[in-house]
Amino acid sequence: MSEQMTNIEQTTVVETEPDTCCEPLKPTLAPAPQCAKVSPEISETSQPVITSDKFCFYYGKAVGVKDISMDIYPKAVTAIIGPSGCGKSTFLRSINRMNDLIPHTHTGGVLAVNGQDIYDKRVNLVNLRQQVGMVFQRPNPFPKTIYDNIVYGPRLQGVRSRSKLDAIVEQCLRDSALWGEVKDELKKSALALSGGQQQRLCIARALATKPEVLLMDEPCSALDPVATSRIEELIHKLKVDYTIVIVTHNMQQAARVSDRTSFFCLGELIEYGLTKDVFTNPTNRQTEDYITGRFG
């Protein structure tokens, strides 16, 4: 993936949620506990894909996230929930360094993908973003054809063979449950698709570079219930092959689609556990108050 591709995606980040990135955090809630409650059941025998060890992210002097320690396991969906400004999107974007574009930011602790500290100076950002794909809140297809949207990444990676590109397009559209709807209209503008189709196209585009991890920042917030349901079904299918981290404000969506749920508040990880436990019997009072709508 070239620098051009990286720039396009980075620009999109700034466009979609410019205010939450730079807004200072306001301590309007009760102070979070010193250490997050991490369920012992959450550990698996498999090695985590993403390891966060006391990871901190600062916007100048303002804390975005502080001392986040959690492991994200492969081929599963991990949801990040929490009130606005709690740092969930900051943490998500930190996983493929989407926050780098924001001036005066710095990090602390370690955030590693497959054991590699991604904030190490030697890390190749292009490779990182190939490895860790991202889907944004609002569908952001390029103003190109459906076909060209998907082959954009592979072409930048040097794939030139038409037959190979055709195969990638078909596979990615099948994986994103869009092939049946657009197979005869691949030369149609992506902007002519419905919102739900555009979002699935963006997922297909993210899959085209064969990432290992897929980050989803409120991927259904701009979609109607039917399109949301399609995306959720898609997430269920994708987790067989991909590690998915999803930020959502929709508690029911987090409960439906994820295997593990982490609750962030005021930039700190408050609780991290199996979703079935977090949504039926959370161990932390703040988590319970948030998911039952008592605050947030």
Place this chain on the structure above:
Amino acid sequence: MAELQERLEKLILRLDLMGMRVEQALADAIHAIKNNDVEAGKEVNLRDSAIDREEVEIEQECIRLLALYQPAAIDLRTICTIIKVNSDLERIADLAAGIGRRVKHVVENQVDFECHSDLDHLFVITTDILGRTVRTLKAVSASTARKIIEADDEIDNQYRQFVSGVLANQDRSAETVETALTLINTAKAMERIGDLCTNIAEPIIFLKTGDIVRHAEAMKDNPQD
């Protein structure tokens, strides 16, 4: 979401009130059968339909809350508990109504309940456990709920002891068989009420702790995720 909590609080109050009605129904049914008061027995039976209606309305409200709010955590556990407790309270009221209906038969067959002190003791301990169960609905105490589950053994033992005594003493004439059946069926209703109190206590523990204590041994052998 404050509306959900308000509606849940109202539901808990309704369930508490229903529990008190059920407790009253059992006390009245026992009083009627011990005192050969046919009219009081009929009254218990008549009042049962009001409890039936309340049970349906509480369940409808629970279904509405589930559909409208998709509750989680403590709210979800509260609704699940209300659904289960509501159903069991209604079944206890049915058993009390059954005793109320039986009073007429007791009078016609001149069954004397006063001379059976074992049965009277069964009435006392069952009424006591039901009373404690109803109070636990409001207090939501897991430790009290556990004591209720333990206390059911006393009812079971007393029931078995009473049935053995009745069977040992009856002389197998048609009349005494009918009397024995009336006595045993009444005692059986007490034993069932004890079981239903246990059924109510179990979801109260779940509400408080999130643990399902029902069939703990079976779950140990074949744990479900």
